[in-house]
């Protein structure tokens with residue numbers, strides 16, 4: 001890689017914002033038990049690579065939900081995967097063995113698993129009662145359902161944290177006090193379902209980065225994108241992932257362009273939150289993955 005490009009990539013990574021920054025030094029109360037690649041078994045490492053997780057930055061972390069239940073996750077940046085589900089990836093071949101010629105320098109990407117199509121998924125928001133949040137969530141659901149126009153639709157419900165253990169839903173969005181530098185962390189799809197949980201930090205300095213309608217909508221659209229299998233559009237902005245491009249566990253989505261550094265997509269992981277909506281590329285990507293159903 002030439003020096004100039006490297007410099008650009010490194011400066012981009014410094015701005016990285018969705019916690020996709022590779023700084024785990026901050027991990028505190030909400031996230032415990034920091035581990036690294038040296039302690040992951042070979043099988044764990046192989047499966048984490050299928051998720052596109054960077055082994056040098058992935059940690060194991062226990063997340064506490066509003067009903068005080070806990071679950072263990074592998075966390076990399078703002079994406080996570082349940083520890084008890086990882087073995088389900090054993091049967092999936094690494095991307096390099098599926099198609100050695102796959103171009104990895106493309107723009108929009110999906111994880112290896114997706115949610116099932118042709119259905120309405122219920123997404124429950126626990127304790128999101130502030131006006132800017134309700135407005136942002138309304139816009140998020142509207143955009144997902146009527147701008148993307150795919151065979152998957154979302155139905156939002158609002159609930160109290162004490163209903164976390166009992167309320168039926170497909171995706172939950174809830175608060176965790178401190179998830180390190182992350183604003184929020186989302187799961188990728190598994191078992192033919194969207195990622196199950198999005199947790200949102202409510203550490204005051206983090207809240208200050210998302211507490212407007214536009215920014216919170218941007219955050220929700222981005223994290224929901226992960227739960228439906230979208231990977232960062234600008235993964236090349238993260239140096240470690242550039243050097244590990246070989247075998248990187250992502251699939252290019254046909255019909256989307258090839259910059260690999262796209263910062264406009266809602267799936268950009270290296271920019272400050274802003275008043276963003278889906279781009280044409282995001283629409284093409286989601287319609288490719290889930291089917292266009294004009295309404």
Ligand SMILES: [Zn+2]
Nearest residue numbers: 018078232269
């Ligand atoms: Zn992200």
